[in-house]
Amino acid sequence: MNALPDAPAIAWDGVRRGYVPGATLDIPSSLRLHSASSDEVDPVTFEVIRYSLMNINLEHGRTLQRLCVSPVTMITRDFQPSITTQEGDLVFLGPYLQYFSNSQSLTIKWILEHRAEDPGIEPGDMFLSNDPFVGSPHQPDAVVAAPVFVGDELFCWVSNVLHHTDVGGSVMGSFCVDATDMFLDPPAFPPFKLVSRGVVRTDLEQMFLRQSRVPTNVHMDLRAAISANLVASDKITKLVGRYGADVVKSVMNRVLDAGERTIAERLRKVPDGVWSHRVYAEAARTGDDATYVYRMTLRKTGEHLYVDNRGTDPQAGSINVAYAGFVGAFLAALTASLTADLAGAYGGVYRRVHFDPVPGTLSCADFPAAVSPAGMYTMETLISLAGTVIGKMLACAEPEIAALAIGPAHPAFYGLVTGGATADGTPFIATNVDNMIGSLAASSAGDGVDFGGHFWIPEGTASNIEELELLWPMLFLYRRALPGGAAGAGRHRGGRGFVESAIPWKVPELVAAVYVDESFPKAVGGFGANPGSVGRFRLKHGCDVRTRMQDGQIPTDFAAITGADAAIEAKGPALRVADDDVWEWTGANAPGFGDPLTREPHLIVADIAAGSLPASAAERVYGVVLDTAGRVDESATATRRDALFAARLATATLPDRIETLPEDAPLRLLGGELATAEHDGESRQFVTVTGRALLGPTAANYKERCAVLDRPIRELGPEFATREGRAGWAIRHREYLCPVTGRRIDTEVLREGDEPLHDIAL
Template sequence: MTETVSAPAPEGSEPLAETPTVVWDGIARGYVPAEPLPVPASVRLHTTAVDDVDPVTFEVVRYSLMNINLEHGQTLQRLSVSPVTMITRDFQPSILTADADVVFLGPYLQYFSNAQSLTIKWILENRAEDPGIAPGDMYVSNDPFVGTPHQPDTIVAAPVFIGDEIFCWVSNVLHHSDVGGSVMGSFCVDATDMFLDPPAFPPFKLVDQGRIRPDIEQMFLRQSRVPRNVHMDLRAAISANLVAAEKITALLKRYGADTVKAVMNRVLDSGEKTVAERLARIPDGTWSHRMYAEAAHTGDNATYVYRMTVRKEGEHLYVDNRGTDSQTGSINVTYAGFVGAFLSALTASLASDLAGAYGGVYRRVHFDLVPGTLSCADFPAAVSPSGIYTMETLISLAGTVIGQMLACAEPEIARLAIGPAHPAFYAMISGGTTADGTPFIATNANNMIGSLAASPAEDGVDFGGHFWIPEGTASNVEELELLWPMLYLYRRAMPGGADGAGRHRGGRGFLEAAIPWGAPGLAAAVYVDESFPKVVGARGANPGSVGHFRLKHGSDVHRSFEAGKIPQDFDTISGTQAAIEAKGPALMVAEDAVWEWTGANATGFGDPLTREPERVAVDVAAGSLPAEAAERVYGVVLTGTGTTDVAADSAATDVRRRDLLAARLAAASAPGLVRTAPADARLHLLGGELALAEFNGARHFVSVTGRAVLGPVTGNYKDGCAVLERPVRDLAPEYATHKARAGYTVRHREYLCPVTGLRIETEILRDGDEPLHDIALAPTKES
């Protein structure tokens, strides 16, 4: 994987020969394993397998392996002491082949999908001869350039031997509360390079033939502000590996190594066959999307772009990141992070029924990433905040691109699309000392409550968690108050509104407020405050929510307590509101301060003006949508004023929606001559108002209701749309921001059917950026 470059020759001299530059070695650049993996001859890998396994034995061994991995995860969760592991389930156990292909992944953090595989392959390539790999060994690494998404995510990997051969590996990766760096909690938003980030340790042997090396363990623990927590969690990871390894060894003794290996191979082959069959039902083509981030580090106010393109040819996918901005600040990830984000979204959409047996799926995905970019950074880029920012951005980006691709598939495959995730992990990390002087770091991961995007067929799920961590849970408020010196005023659902609106609305998120309690104060180290939405709604839906963090100093909350009241509205609490940056510095929170932060309403699907009026009325009656938003957002005129007699006025709604659609077209720029598809041309629906139609010997993009011809399938359908563009802050009050923030100039572009005015698609873009060509299908032989 060595790149070469021709150096410029001095004037009048002979050209210099091509000289090698940076390799994908996990040191100066992310690690990309060579194929075949160059394992030293001194290491013996078990590769033999029986030719056939009877069906009963196959199922018994397959489920035994799957349950061993599940028990691995349960052991890890029970032994850990940090809430981020114990409650949130921010970890992942895996069983891997002798050469580190994933056989089973657990139901926990899915973007750890390739982290353990890459790290173990690196160990086999770089540590096998010195210091060697022996029975009872375990290696530890938190190096993002080798395999982990960011430094708090620490991998512990153990080989399982049969005789003198490595039969397989068991491994886990979990998020530690603090592993050093310039910011408590180790999300170093102020970092401009790796040298202000937490230390990144390439794989080192922590357990040597069953004996933990105390000198190495102490070196790792010394970096942390909460070493006792990290120590207990590290020992939990070691113990959980031992449990899994012992179970696999017993399985080998019962059924024989060659039989178990045959089952593992068949699991991989079956997963590959399943995804290949599904890919064959998607037309060849290219799909692309981009998303923006604001602020690369503390004090920054610029916007940055991430782009992802998927090309599908036959039964394979080819993924690239061309068009992504160059690495900068702390909003980067390495190759491992990008790959993990994409694979987590792909398997959740296309292969969730494989129940974690994803290694075969990975064989059909090929990555061609541009190094030195935000999504494939070279050393020494800072990456530690990626677990709260960039990883979620890339998962959401991947979910959008994959959803576009699946929309073009046969109906049984198209309905597997799950929509984009939140663009950030809305959270607050704080810390300080308790009244008795004990230091604490509070990683509030309550956004595990989450919300799920709408699908082409149904509304999203309120408080539905996140597809990329199925077993993730949020803490009860009482648990947090027991753990940390703070008192919660409220935690409740966010109101519905323009954010997340669509024909099918997105799931609702939540917001919560709290104060310091039993301590003189604390520091808010990491928080999320956005000035524009990052995730567009699919097929004409509105964007999702803008996440906010608010802080007031000198509040009257304690006086309210004395009066027997618990404040329930942040806006009515008195105090001085702090100025908040997108990625600001640590904020001092005194005893009399109060803070509130929000999760997010997920994105919807389809034009909000096509939502069934009765469903809008139901949302209003249930209290999940304010009555004023019914007409403002959905164009639905209601009758009745209470929760029991509210209903949609069909006739008035029809008139109101016609007026709104006419106003859209009047404000939009027209595409020129508008043609319509023949009445007898059959439509292949791509979701919402976009479809394919074949006539005159070629396939075309068309609008569904107006049947406007938007262009050939090899072109950009947006060229045939009417276009309405405005600042995203003008789209609805939910997206308002002020002039000093990055989102003030960000644009919202609507692509409308030139006949009806219905939205076909929308786009968020920086001022000055060109529209994106997001779908191009390969021509068929017939066309």
């Protein structure tokens, strides 16, 4: 789908374009808002009320977890409770899905501006919305928001947003990868009053449930959302009854102010500058093999951050997200990196972040763009993109702030949605989110975390295999760690993910509706590291698994299973899986940090001993030579690494001139091989650490003074192999090297013909 033609008359009102509230909300005067506060709140009372509010929000989340019936909610924790002020400003966010950071806030502000007069906002009401152009990242994420009144004044809001198993659309599970526009997506409902003065409006509830293939599950989860709001609302009402409305409101306001002071203090330790990054996606819909780019630029001026998406491709197919998703992804990465110690009190942080996205683009789409697969693709792409940009910014900060960088997330949520009917004819949709096992990227502080989950959903967990076999008609053959290797390699390696295989069980067939099969890696390693691994989905027809099981064998090697390999696309159609078929899918190894040829050799030996790295990868990936006893041959390793550095420079394109900084000149390390230094007593220059090569002023693009090694990414290692004809065949891996030593400074994954990115300017 092409970008819609822009027109001055189109407002950011949540109808044709994403909703962006103004500095002052347009709220009818007939709705009375509580805004008074007390100037006299002693420190003990402040702390008691602050932690009471935080715990009310946590109990709200635990109530959702206990009452929901869908694994994606009760196990994965794909939900988020919030408390906001009377005008929808966030006070507390829970430790659940963090890119819901602004979903409830935007939805509540829209309700205040558009529903206060008709049908009105009254005590006991609740509103439901799954409209991505108002506040939800995609349609399965439904917001239920409840106003809390004190007397006849609206005091605050409690709300939750949770992912429903299926809310309609052309694909079971409601990730409609075949959609070309919103009219093939699930229905998007702008906020409507679901509960009126404490009574559920069953006609509207039935309207929402009618869209779902599994209405019983959705009904129970929806009632859980209503019940959890009642629990939180009751506790806030009692808190107000004990301390008084003005005192509790004062605490809310001071929590917001404290968050703003915290982010301002930390931004003062970051130099003013501009940082940019881009991530590529493949295929906008089923049958597509094109490559698309998302770009994000972060500018820091004084104590404020400014974010835009210029350079992002026009909206296309189903890989879009509206304004709410773009903002939520950035805020999730920012708060995890810079203010995680605020424990969800992020509303004040948001005051210092300003967004200026280009509408009609992949990351800020206009209606009627299809957005339903965003929860598996685009949101994670943007979180990874934001994490990389923020990491670059923090690398330039003072050391205690630089240490907060956490690296890029997985660029997709590697998951699998299957469905069909059980032996008794009951329909099921199996949303397998075992990628909650996750893996965390490496950073300047050290290696990433194997199976470390995801920073953007701290409480998320994966299911036990036995739970899944109880829920769904399938039998799992294995679930184990992905091996280490070139994917995720670095001076500090990325955390490892997993691989899993299963077959249909006690049913003649099922359908694989949504899956991820990438042909090139998307998450780039920091400061010269290798990218993370690609997500794979493999399917074989007519296999010998059941015969081998009858002989007492459980196959654990997909390559050794006989059968015909199915042709798989990046975002392919639904695939029939018969009872003699088998599938395998993977999570991903996270990206590394720093040049792999600089990793300490003893860490290679430790990884091999722990089973984290095949011995064959030691020399191939890291240039580490081992003797027959598996110990490091120090001399041979130094010789081998010197040869590899020299080979890089022999193949690379060198700059026209190479200047170096004196050995005694002090450096300010940014990351890996990149540093800054004063030159000629005046200008500040980028410089390499070991070779001390000058790379130009810090306002210029240092990459123009690097040696550049450019090759197809498939040549980086067998881990990145792909077949000709897929998008990854034409993707390049560009290495920016110190022109003196050959050590990597940075890398880019990019489309053939794309220009180098000017990604750091101070």
